[in-house]
Each structure stands twice: as C-alpha cells, then as structure tokens.
Amino acid sequence: QVIARQVANKLKISPLMVDNQIIKPVAVHHHLILGLDKPPALTSENKQELWESMKMSKSNSDSAVFIHDSEEDIKRKIKKAFCPEREIEFNPIIDWTEHLIFNREEKIILKREKEHGGNLEINSVTELKDLFEKGELHPEDLKNFVAEYLIKLLEPAREHFSKGNPKEMLQNLEKLMGKE
Structure with missing residues (x-):
C-alpha cells in the first residue's frame, strides 16, 4: 500500500481519478478469516504461508459460510x-469466534446440557482459548454456539435473498457458477 500511495500521482496510464484529480489508493486490512477445512500441514515453517493456504475459498463452498446459506447449510458446515x-492454533472455529463474534460481543454464553457442565459464560478471547486448551470447552459445544450465532447474524441477508429481484439474481449467479 505504501508504494501504491507513493506512485499514484505519477501514474500516466489509467490513474485513479475523481473530478479530474488523481487520488491515492487506500487499502483496508483485516484479519484473514480461516476456512473451515483442515490445514494442509500443521508443520509448515512459514506460518504466514499456512494461514494464507487456510483462507476461506469460494471454489470450495464447504470451507466458507456465505451470507445466503440456509440454516441447515450453516449447521452442516460448522459441524x-x-x-x-485442545488445539487453538490454526483452528478455524476458535478463529471465527475470536474475529467474527468477539468483535461484536463483550461476552458469550454457550448453552450446554447440565451433564456437560451447564451453560458457560466466556468473557474474553483469552478465557475462550484457555478453556479450550485445558479441555474445559469441547469442540462440539463451541461449534453449536458458532453455528447458532451465525444463523442469527445472517438472518437479514437470508431474508433479503429469499424473494424478489435479489432471489432471482442469486439464482442466476448460481446458474453461471454451475451450482444449481
């Protein structure tokens, strides 16, 4: 980004323009959300390379949750x-909880059966990771919470794509992508 901003004013071919003024590009950087698949190799020397190889992929629809996925699809994919x-590094469900849920919530409450310890209130990402690493939080309990959270979060998008022109446009896109 720094180089792009430095050379933006010098571009002669296809410069970024608004009102006949050359503008400098701005890039917004965010955490790369992990895909839901198992990583190719947990022994990679280059962690950045491993993170990049684990990102969500549109070509593998089960590695990501899309805003128009049905409740059943979300549950299936997360399950x-x-x-x-007990593994927190390169764990997509931990990653999603940290970056998609704790970015919105100060605390989370996982609903569990009494025989599995009862409901669990978690007040921070650090506490989440600590409980998970110690085995006090089972993957299935966390997956159930994440699936239900995403279902509620994405409800407005599912509703939007369920009727009218948005539904038609989504169906046309799926035809083009061969996903009918």
Missing part, C-alpha cells in the same frame, strides 16, 4: 469444520 480438541 464438519476442522476443530481439534
């Missing part, structure tokens, strides 16, 4: 997601 017990 089969890679989430090894």
Whole structure:
C-alpha cells in the first residue's frame, strides 16, 4: 500500500481519478478469516504461508459460510469444520469466534446440557482459548454456539435473498457458477 500511495500521482496510464484529480489508493486490512477445512500441514515453517493456504475459498463452498446459506447449510458446515480438541492454533472455529463474534460481543454464553457442565459464560478471547486448551470447552459445544450465532447474524441477508429481484439474481449467479 505504501508504494501504491507513493506512485499514484505519477501514474500516466489509467490513474485513479475523481473530478479530474488523481487520488491515492487506500487499502483496508483485516484479519484473514480461516476456512473451515483442515490445514494442509500443521508443520509448515512459514506460518504466514499456512494461514494464507487456510483462507476461506469460494471454489470450495464447504470451507466458507456465505451470507445466503440456509440454516441447515450453516449447521452442516460448522459441524464438519476442522476443530481439534485442545488445539487453538490454526483452528478455524476458535478463529471465527475470536474475529467474527468477539468483535461484536463483550461476552458469550454457550448453552450446554447440565451433564456437560451447564451453560458457560466466556468473557474474553483469552478465557475462550484457555478453556479450550485445558479441555474445559469441547469442540462440539463451541461449534453449536458458532453455528447458532451465525444463523442469527445472517438472518437479514437470508431474508433479503429469499424473494424478489435479489432471489432471482442469486439464482442466476448460481446458474453461471454451475451450482444449481
């Protein structure tokens, strides 16, 4: 980004323009959300390379949750997601909880059966990771919470794509992508 901003004013071919003024590009950087698949190799020397190889992929629809996925699809994808017990590094469900849920919530409450310890209130990402690493939080309990949270979060988008022109446009896109 720094180089792009430095050379933006010098571009002669296809410069970024607004009102006949050359503008400098701005890039917004965010955490790369992990895909739900098992990583190719947990022994990679280059962690950045491993993170990049694990990102969500549109070409593998089960590695990601899309805003128009049905409740059943979300549950299925999260249920089969890679989430090894007591492992917090390169764990997509831990990653999603940290970056998609704790970015919105100060605390989370996982609903569990009494025989599985009862409901669990977690007040921070640090506490989440600590409980998970110690085995006090089972992957299935966390997956159930994440699936239900995403279902509620994405409800307005599912509603939007369920009727009228948005539904038609989504169906046309799926035809083009061969996903009918």
